[in-house]
Amino acid sequence: MMTSPEVKEYQRRAKKKLVWAAVFVVIIFLLSIYSLSVSTYTMSFAEAYQVLINHILGIEPTTITDIIRDKIVVGLTAPRTIAAVFVGGVLAVCGAVMQSITRNPLADPYTIGISSAALFGTSLTVALGISIIPFLGHDVAIASNAFVFALIPALAIVFVSSFKKMSPNMMILIGIGMMYLFTAATTFVKFNASEEALQEIYEWSLGTLSKINWDSILPLAVAFVMALLVFMMVSNRINVLSAGDNMSRSLGENPIRLRVVCFVIVSVTTAIAVCYTGTIGFVGLVAPHIARLFVGSDNKILIPVSAILGAIMISATDCLVRLLPGGLPCGVMTAMIGAPIFVFILYKQRKKAAF
Amino acid sequence: MASSVEELKKEYGKYTFRKILFIVICICLAVTMFWLSLAVGTRQLSLEESLTLFINHLMGNIPSRDSELWYDDNIIWNFRVPRALFALIAGAGLSVAGAVMQGVMKNPLADPYTTGVSSGALLGASIAIVLGFSLGGSGIAGAGIVINAIVFAMIPVVAIVAMGPFFRKSPASLILAGVAVSYAFSSFSSLLLVTTDSSTLATVYHWQVGTLSDVSWASVPPVLAVELAGLAILFPLSNKINLMALDDKDAKSMGLDSEKLRMVCLVILSVMAAIVICYVGVIGFVGLVIPHIVRLILGSDNKYLIPASAAFGAAFLLTCDVISRSIDVSSSIPVGVVTSFIGAPIFLALIIREKKNVW
């Protein structure tokens, strides 16, 4: 009846998931506030918050130190903190969706070749100065090139799927084929590039938030909102895909079309994120798995919780690299932290039938 | 009754004949490319000149230091010959490693680097280059770098074997374990590389990218020994590897311990791949695509797949190397780029036009 033990159990579990989600939201909030005070410019928390409060209250900084601090905290650290949330959210959501629609736990937003295509676009600009859209400043040219090229794998998949039925494996394989092509082309460009160009390309490929400023925030916000909203809307349909293509069809879903559409949106939003930060790895792969440990595989709640966890991951690692000397790119940290977590996930999963 | 058995025998005979013919053709192709490759390079020598120099040297007829031919003989014998031999050996080894990996892992995406040997070797080489080991040897094939790379390349293998008791040794788990180890090692390399200056990064990058430009006679014996040993061990196992296509339980009922064989094969082919990486970096595609192409022509019987992959892989890599040397640009093209540019479209075409599943 209404309060049968099974129903009670289900409600209890559902409440537990919501509690976890709330906990994560609180964590990202606190983390962001902390992150506002962290910078490679040595400042104490109090000084950093003082600068922020002054700025919000409209008080103009007077001494040279204050002016510089204001520039750094408001101009660099603040957008960086916000961007961390957006980028982490986009990558994690796209990762969760990719894993669901390809039914492959190793999928991440870069699986269909986006990262190598974007890297190729970047290397073209940095090493050869070639830009698809002419007359742009150096940084903007890198971003626009990366964006344009990152869309190519999705276009290819759309193109092929128009005349050929595609299984998930086939999509992955096409993505891998294109990854090889772009990697080869990038290798060729890099092999003859100057050393400074190589260093810049390498840093970009690891992924870093150091190029973020206020101009980047709007597109990233758009990408974040788009990914979250669109995928949450189709989350039920994505759930159905996990039953297998034939089952999905019998449930009234067109798996191939859904997959292609999802790929395109993943590509576009990831491309936007990637063109400002470079290809930060691991977040798209690991965040959804961690989320699954807490809230299960129902995409309706998995997607938003992945987003929050992705935001936490990138926020935390970015804080860490700002505290350490040497100006490390954020992607190095996500890899170093992500790899052991990944191994741990494998260990936990060993008894499950999935793999 | 008798006639249909006869016919069956004839059919089967034709069937195996085709496969053997393919292997023979590949071997002939490889040998022809070997002769051709002696004439391709910076120093402009005609085919006749190159072959004459080579055969003379082989027969002990080495020009003296003062003779005009000495310079060209040095180029042929000390640069082009070891490079061609290395390409043949490495091509064969990587292709066989790839074929076995795909059979043992039951996964068409597996290649010899799946266990993480390439990231291990990269970490070893990065450490060696950043810390400045380079015990003689020329360029990136310095002995210090090679030794360090081999040592570190074996760590992922050891790790996966050691982690064995904690995981099911199913193919999927092993792949995932390899990926995890790969990521861990790459992150350490990144950490190391991102804090060095740009010229060190350039050297590491040059090592990593898969180029045969720095191959000399010193590189050939170790690789030859390891690859031959590997082939000698793997080839007799081909029937057993065929059985691995079955589920582990079914294979057990036929008398095969799948998990053990998987581990053994993994270790062997990782060593085969690692030794190549340590000298020339990561040449992609050969291990992944060659076995697929051969499967499409010959089917999946490992008894023929393994030798055919070896022969075709050898010819393929040498051809790619010759191509990379003939293109007329004033910069050098790493052979890994050529293999990818040729291999990737073939790979894509294969996927798209795929009618029957051979995996």
Added chain:
Amino acid sequence: MAMNKNTKIVIAVVVILAAVVIVAAVFLLNNNEDVTKDAKEMENSELKMYGNINGDGFIDDKDTKIIKGLIDQGKTAKDYPLADANQDGKISQEDIDLLNKVIKGEICTIWHMNLFDENGDGTMDYVKTSTKFPISSIICTGSSNTFMMFYLMGIIDEVKGASYGSSIDNLFNDTYKDTNKVVKLGTSSQKIDFEDGKGAASEVIHSKNVTAVISDWNRSYLPNYQDFETAGVDVVRLAAATTDLTVMCHDYYMLGLLFQKQDRAKEVVAYLKEVMGKIDDAISRENKAISAVASSMTNYYSVGDSDYTAIIKRLNGKNPLDAGSWGGTTSIKVLDNLDVFNTDKYRYEYVIHLRAYNAYTNDADVPKLYNDYTKTIAEYWEHKLDGQYLVNANIPIPARLAYVASIFYDDIDKAWADQIHQGFVDKFFAKNDIKVSELPFIYPAA
């Protein structure tokens, strides 16, 4: 059972690994280089060559007379290593014969020191080497300083092949970058492949009878030098970017000797000594504490030991960033290390951008370059644009030093630096109509 097999495999692999590591360690430890006594003797020699017994810049009869005297006194090569010109272990008539051949310009093999970082510790060592004499045809690794060195010496037609990236001053476009005269040997200014595809050296070496390859002392230049030595091409290493006068002299005297341009070398070295003396006088007059940072890439600061920080140090400047720790690199990105703008930690009055652009031919939009290079730094630095200067790096080193000195020191002005620079142009450049004071070698022209 499976457990045991796995353990066995693991043990086997570990044993093999351990064996390899032990062998490698033994090999490494036995590879000590000791600095030879000869290096100490050569320390003050202006031409570090065996046979140059009096340590001046030339091989002439002064040297042969001294060696004759040593033979008559029965001295051994142990006591006078520099007298053993042919490195056969004794001082004899054959050494004098060799030197006479050199004086006459006849074909022979000479022994001298190469400037090279033998042990990989980042400092310049002296390494004994032999070179076929005289040289008329070479290839080189083309850093812009190397090309400038050749240009000052008038060594233009002798360069048959060079490896270079793209950023070299346009002045040399019709000499070293003209691929009809000089074969492009690859796109790295540090590496030349011997035998590879089309961009390697073996064909040029054969068709143009190249006998030597000239490169830099740094270990990352020409790492495959063995390939050249075994093919019969001598490797000569010089220090084109040095700010040390004695090393500069060796560079030019060596080139003068090898290419039989001793008179030209004499002129160049005389002028170098004159201007370096002027610079040292000028900067010692004023006793000022100068705190400056160099930048060689956009939005990067140079730290540690590099060619760029050497310019500042040579002029008695201090790099305040040396007090911090920046990882192992010599260039740090300012946006990733915002503490460089923290006035509580690091204070400096100057940011010197040493960059390559086309100044002699006046092709570059220098104000725009200045804007691009200085913009980000000006946003966060306490002095903004005041103290940021752009100095062209594709000019002779004393000129570079002079311009930077004119920035640092109040009683040295740009005109003084221009005069030094013009001296190089007038005496050694084959272009007659360049007036350096009108060209943007330093911006802003304060």
